Amino acid sequence: MIEVPKSCAPPPRWAVWSAYAAALTTVPSGVWRIALALGLPVGYPDEVLRHDFGIPGRGVVSLVGLSLVTEALALLTFGLVRPWGEVLPRWIPLIGGRRVHPLAAVVPAGLGAVALTYLWSGFVFWWSDEHHPAISGPWRDIVGACYQPLVLWGPLLAAVTVSYYRRRR
Secondary structure: OOOOOOOOOOOOHHHHHHHHHHHHOOHHHHHHHHHHHOOOOOOOOHHHHHHHHOOOOHHHHHHHHHHHHHHHHHHHHHHHOOHHHOEOOOOOOOOOOOEOOHHHHHHHHHHHHHHHHHHHHHHHHHHHOOOOOOOOOOHHHHHHHHHOOHHHHHHHHHHHHHHHHHHHO
16 A cells, blocks of 8 residues: 655545546547547548558557557546555555655646647647548548547646645645
């Protein structure tokens, strides 16, 4: 069992819910990418799948890998509201059981929040952008709905990061 320093206040309920929401923002796009990797009809013609995405082939590994890495990064948000974000688990070799310096969590999380906000902010205007000619029919709206939650990932991570910083300083 990890022992949390007594000086650290528990995270507020809103921060915990925001961490869960941040982790969930990546799920719809990941499911869509995995469906694409499996060759399911998700709006792209077979020629585009082969030429642009390398499906079937190495594109499958890339899309599934991207989905897994994205979700793993989103799950790191829990470290800002869980005890293992304050004291490293004992099973980690050499550094297990040590306190996490607040800036060691705040700086990467803050930079990540800024990068994610910048990266995904363009999806706010997905439906007004007509630059998706390869996606046909209702799939254009489905893809937009799957990627739209990513717009919230950066701001949610930023809010949880600020909460973590305030609790740990």
